[in-house]
Amino acid sequence: MGDGMKDQITLTVPPDLKYIRLASLMGSQVAEIIHHSVGLENGQLFCHAFELALSEAFANAVKHRKGSDPEFQIVIEFEVHEAKLTVTIKDRNPPFGLDGASPLDLSNHPESGYGLFLLKQVMDTVTYRREKDWNMITMTKKLARSEKGESKTLEPHGEI
Amino acid sequence: MKINQVIANGVLVLMLDGRLDAKVAPLLQERLVKISRQGDTKIVVDLSGVDFLDSSGLGVLVSSGRQFRQLHGDIKLACLGHTVHRVFDLTRTLGLFDIYDDPMEAALSFHHG
DSSP: OOTTEEEEEEEEEOSOGGGHHHHHHHHHHHHHHHHHHHTOTTHHHHHHHHHHHHHHHHHHHHHTOOSOOTTOOEEEEEEEESSEEEEEEEEOSOOOOTTSSOOOOGGGOOSSOHHHHHHHHHSSEEEEEEETTEEEEEEEEEOOSSSHHHHHTTSOOOOO | OEEEEEEETTEEEEEEEEEESTTTHHHHHHHHHHHHHTTOOEEEEEEEEEEEEOHHHHHHHHHHHHHHHHTTOEEEEEOOOHHHHHHHHHTTOGGGSOEESOHHHHHHHHHHO
16 A cells, blocks of 8 residues: 555445435544544544535435436545545546536525535545546545644635 | 424424434424424524534525524524534534524523514
């Protein structure tokens, strides 16, 4: 395993919202294990970031499912690196892009559309790529004892 | 998620318990629509039992709050935990709601405003 990767954890989940709790809590549990092994200063925010990000990404994958392919599954892959924790959500939905949606106008307090915005707020990086028939959203958060995770919520919130 | 309701100071208080995510948000929305159709447009939502909130749950509260206000009522929130508060904060929706530490205080506020 390259790039300083130490561990890889994979979960395959049927595309049903009844499993959203499983996906979300797996995020917080993996993050908590890493937090306790590394000793992050902002562990609660770190764990909540993965819990929230997994909930949003899993719900997005389920809601955009087309057809009724019984083989359709959502794959969640964690990679524990020396200096970061990465999670990738993979599905075989039609392709999309993270930049395709209109920017969220927070000043007008929309009633929906906060999911992608929250993903980007709580993670350090969020990227999308298409490989063969798979959509892949990869979200990363650094493993550092810095104050970045905590201070992020205190900074002025930028529009996306 | 469990949704219980009581009347406090003459005001309906919804007490939510569990995770408010994309799976259960439609159930809360149904409940709030039913309540508004019964004529209860001034209510309190007690979030002390909610340990997780995502964008779906937030969307229901934002849209329902707007609908209740259009009916000359309001939804007031009580007892936001740290991570729930964080979601409101990140999305700049805290200012949409009157927020209280105590659901009884939230209920009383309807009589003072």
